[in-house]
Structure formats: C-alpha cells, structure tokens
Amino acid sequence: MEGKANGPSENQAGRSVSGPTNPMVTPLLNDLYQFTMAYAYWKAGKHDERAVFDLYFRKNPFGGEYTIFAGLEECIRFIANFKLTEEEITFVRDSLPGSCEDGFFDYLRGINCSDVEVHAITEGSVVFPKVPLLRVEGPVAVVQLLETPFVNLINYASLVTTNAARHRFVAGKSKMLLEFGLRRAQVAHIIFNLLFELLIFVCS
Template identity: 60%
Template sequence: MSSNNSVDLLEDGAFAANKNSWNRYYQNSVVQPLLTDLYQITMAYAYWKSGKMDDHAVFDLFFRTNPFQGEFTIFAGLEECLKFMENFHYSETDVEYLKHALPQGIEEEFFDYLSQLTAKDVTLYAIEEGSVAFPRIPLIKIAGPLIIVQLLETTLLTLVNYASLMATNAARYRMVAGRHINLLEFGLRRAQGPDGGLSASKYSYIGESRYH
C-alpha cells in the first residue's frame, strides 16, 4: 500500500448500494482481524501511544508489475475485502491472544481500545471487481483513522493479491482457448495449502527450524 492518491476511483456509494448482494455470502472464517502481521499491531500501539490513532490517513492498494510477464491484470477480491471490513472487530479471544503475543508492559487501556475498534469510520473506494487493471493504478483506496487503515493493510493485500493472480490466470487461459471450449478448474490440488499465507508461515517455520 502507498499514500499515492492521484487516481479517481469508484466512490463508496457504489458498493453500499449493493451491500445486501455481497453481505449474504459466507465469509471465510480464516479472514478475521488476526489474519495480519504482528508488526501491524505494534504500529497500532505506537499510534495509540503517541495519540495519533485518529489522524486521517489514505492508503492505496496497487501492484507494480503484471503477473506472468503479461500486459494486464484482472482485479479480484473486492467482495471479500468488503465483508472483512463490515465485520472487523477484535473478539475477547483475539485480545487475550494479543496480550500474550505482544511484549509485557503494554497498558491494559490499549487492549480495551482494540476491543472497541471497528471499520465503520473507514471509506473504501474501488474499481469494479473483474476490471482490467494496470501497474501502479490504485485498485482500492481506503480513507479513515490512521490506526484502522494500518490494521486493514495486510489483510486487504492478501485478499486482493491472490484473487487477482488467479483471475488473471483464468482470463489468459480463456483468451487462448477461445469462447467455445469448456475450461475446468482443478486448482485445489495444486494451490498453496487450504489457507495460503498461513500455511506458508507454518511450513517456513518448520523448514527453517530444521536447520537452525
């Protein structure tokens, strides 16, 4: 994500009008506030400690190069981003976990603050899901309190990056196959685990510790 905000994007009224259509779908249980990097929590603590948590911030989500050395990317993952933001909230279990994961000495008031956080004050702008996109053009723009947009960063990136990669790959297959050939999808057996990034973290740790 970057603070570059030079591109006009579709305003949030576009997704708000269709909220009932996407909110009825199942939300992946893996996609919740703790699906993030620990440093995002420490950044949030720094903002809270310095009194900057409510500063207005704008983050842009974009990519730098097209996948597969191609000429375009298909933007995907927006629906999951909207559902994640709609339901963003740290549960009691989440907060208790963070108390053990973070260094000792962090004030109890910070954890109380986290337990009250939602994304209701964040405005999201996006291009239409399924659109053709190009490098360095923002796909999503989020604007709101600094602490919240920081905490959303990693999760939005993982939701958009993989989805856009797969959508782009499928589009390239369709362009080669043409309109009249049926294509079948067998991605599950070759995908990067049932939960992608979490599997990568777990098995990287196993591999690294084997030769530590």
C-alpha cells in the same frame, strides 16, 4: 474510482453483510508489525487521525501485460464484519511486549470499520502496475490493521483470476474451461470463494 458502502443504506435498515468466505480471514490475518504500529498511534494519541492509503501492485503476474482485479467483495465483507474477539485480543496482548498499556487492549475491543471509506476500481476490470486499485480512508490505527489483510485478499484473488483470463483468451469463447484449482490451492478454504466469485465471469 467507485465508492463502495460498508454499511446499511438508509433505505435498507438492518441489512447485514456476510463475513469473509474463508473463516481464516479475521483481524489476526495480519503482521505483528501492524499491531505494533497501531499501538504506537494509540500511545501518541493519534489513533483517530484520518489517514489514506492506496493499494497497488508493482508488476503483472506471469510476465504478462495486464492483471484482472479481483478480491474486492472479500475486502468489503472483511471490513463490514471487522471486530476482534476476546480470544484474539488475548493473543495480541501475549504477542506484544509486556510494557504495552492495558488501555490499548480496551481500545481494540471497541474498534470497527464504521468510519472507514473504500473507493475501488470495479472488480473484474483490467488493471496495470502502479495504478491504485483501492483507496482506503479512515482512522489511522484502523486502516493500519487493514493493510495486510487487503493485500492478501487482493493479490491472491487477482493472481488466480488473471490466470483464468489468460486461459480463456488462449482457448477462445467457444471452448469449455474446466477448473482444477482444488488440486493445487495451498489452503482448501480458499478454493470455494475463488470458484464461485472470482473465476465464474472469466470461465463462462
């Protein structure tokens, strides 16, 4: 697996990483369950304990024999800019039981992914079921809040990219492929980063 840095290197001081292409991809792109678990870790005083999780899928799409791994860059953009706004913290507070202690929301104000490490297969690789695509290591409460966004970003991008690769395989290298995903994509924002970042290397 290949390690991906999620912050500026020493010889690139001040370098910043742009946020996710889709403005809807924020820490609130999450299950309430994940915030409930983060609260449980915080309440037990275990929120800073190191944890590791692997991201994988169970079966290939379209009844096929392979999948093209995509979405890694969006995951890196996400963790490089991970920060809850006051409005988002208020939403989480209103969504959780009223018995949750105020200190947890103070904790949410300060969390980021500076202590998170991501090891990943190279984006665009051919991958197979039950093989880890990403390994994420960091404070358990933080990596808990990364699970759902990462699954969302990887699954959809890999699905669309695999579909494009299958079209290229059938059409052959000499044919021009035209992309009409905007007509079918469920969310308009998604199509722009898919067009530019995910499909270009299999449609060219």
